[in-house]
Amino acid sequence: xxxxxxxxxxxxxxxxxxxxxxxxxxxxxxxxxxxxxxxxxxxxxxxxxxxxxxxxxxxxxxxxxxxxxxxxxxxxxxxxxxxxxxxxxxxxxxxxxxxxxxxxxxxxxxxxxxxxxxxxxxxxxxxxxxxxxxxxxxxxxxxxxxxxxxxxxxxxxxxxxxxxxxxxxxxxxxxxxxxxxxxxxxxxxxxxxxxxxxxxxxxxxxxxxxxxxxxxxxxxxxxxxxxxxxxxxxxxxxxxxxxxxxxxxxxxxxxxxxxxxx
Numbered sequence: 112x113x114x115x116x117x118x119x120x121x122x123x124x125x126x127x128x129x130x131x132x133x134x135x136x137x138x139x140x141x142x143x144x145x146x147x148x149x150x151x152x153x154x155x156x157x158x159x160x161x162x163x164x165x166x167x168x169x170x171x172x173x174x175x176x177x178x179x180x181x182x183x184x185x186x187x188x189x190x191x192x193x194x195x196x197x198x199x200x201x202x203x204x205x206x207x208x209x210x211x212x213x214x215x216x217x218x219x220x221x222x223x224x225x226x227x228x229x230x231x232x233x234x235x236x237x238x239x240x241x242x243x244x245x246x247x248x249x250x251x252x253x254x255x256x257x258x259x260x261x262x263x264x265x266x267x268x269x270x271x272x273x274x275x276x277x278x279x280x281x282x283x284x285x286x287x288x289x290x291x292x293x294x295x296x297x298x299x300x301x302x303x304x305x306x307x308x309x310x311x312x313x314x315x316x317x318x319x320x321x322x323x324x325x326x327x328x329x330x331x332x333x334x335x336x337x338x339x340x341x342x343x344x345x346x347x348x349x350x351x352x353x354x355x356x357x358x359x360x361x362x363x364x365x366x367x368x369x370x371x372x373x
Contacts, residue, residue: 112136113177115169117160117217118187120146123236123284126318127184128153137177141169142187160187160213166220173221179228182325183221185214185258186236191251194363203250210254211261218265222274229273234325235262239282239338243345243352246360255280266330277330279321282337284312 114131118124119140132138132150140149141158149155156172159165173180188210191202214235225231240248241255262278269276317334324332333339345352 112181113139113173113179114182114184115139115141115173115180115221116184116186117141117158117213119184120144123314123317123321124184124186126314127186127321129315130318130322131182139169139173139177160185160216161208163216163220166216170220170224174224180221180224180231182232182234183217184234184236185217186234187213188236188254191254192248193250194247194367195249198250206250206254207257210251211257214258214261218261222265222269225269225274226272231273232275232277232325233262233265233269234277234279234321236279237262239280239333239341241278242280242333242338243341244356246356247363262330275328277325277332279324279332279334280338280342281317281334282341284314284317284335 112131114128114136116124116128116131116138119128119138120142124140124142125146128138128140129150132153135152138150138153139156140146140153141156143157143159145155145157154176156169157165158169189206191206191210193202218233218235221231221233225233235258237258238251238255240252241257241259244252244256259278259280262276265274266276312335320334321332324334333342341352344355
C-alpha cells in the first residue's frame with residue numbers, strides 16, 4: 112500500500128510509519144521538520160498541515176512518485192487544555208486551525224484522487240476526548256469532537272465512491288504530545304503531563320492496535336481499555352458518567368478557591 116502520514120516525525124505518527132514500512136508498504140512521512148531517522152524504505156516531505164499550498168505539493172508528489180495513494184493518515188495535532196475563562200481567542204483559533212482544519216485540508220486534498228481511483232482510506236486521528244468530554248478541556252474536546260463528526264460524515268459521503276474512513280480515539284498514551292500542550296492553565300498542564308508520562312501503553316503499542324483496526328475495516332478505533340470504558344460508560348451509564356465528570360469539576364473549583372491558579 113501507499114501511505115501518507117502527517118505528524119510522522121515523532122510519537123504516534125512515527126510509530127505508525129514504522130509499522131506500515133515494516134510490512135512493506137510505501138510510506139511518505141510528513142512533518143514540519145525531518146526526523147533524524149526514517150524507517151527503511153520511507154521518504155520524507157515537509158508539510159505544514161495548516162497550509163493548502165503545502166498540501167498541494169504533497170498531492171503532486173504522491174501522484175508523481177507513488178502513482179496514487181491508498182491510505183491518508185491525518186495524525187498531526189496539538190494537545191490543549193485549560194479552564195474556559197483562562198483560554199483566549201488566540202488559543203482557540205490555534206487549536207481549531209491545527210486539529211480541525213489540518214484534518215479538513217488533508218481530506219479535501221485527497222478526496223478527488225480517491226474518487227478517481229475508486230478506492231482509498233481516510234484515517235483521522237482524533238481522541239477519546241472527541242467522544243467523552245472531561246472538564247477543563249473545552250478547546251481540545253471541541254476540536255476532537257469535530258474530527259469525529261467530520262469522519263462520520265465522510266464515511267457516509269464517500270462510501271459510495273469506494274472510499275473507507277476510520278477515526279482513531281485513544282486516551283492518554285506515552286508520547287511527546289505534552290511538548291505541544293497549548294493553554295495558559297498550569298493546573299491542566301501539570302495534570303495532562305502526568306497522565307501522558309504514566310500511561311500504561313506507548314505509541315508503538317497503540318500503533319499496532321490501530322493497524323489491526325484498519326485491517327479489520329473498523330470505523331471507530333478505540334485502541335485502549337480506558338477509551339472503551341469511558342465511551343461505554345457514557346452510553347450505557349450516563350448518570351454515573353455525569354457524576355464522575357461533575358466530581359472532577361468540583362475538584363477543580365476547590366483547587367481554584369484554595370489556591371487560585373494552582
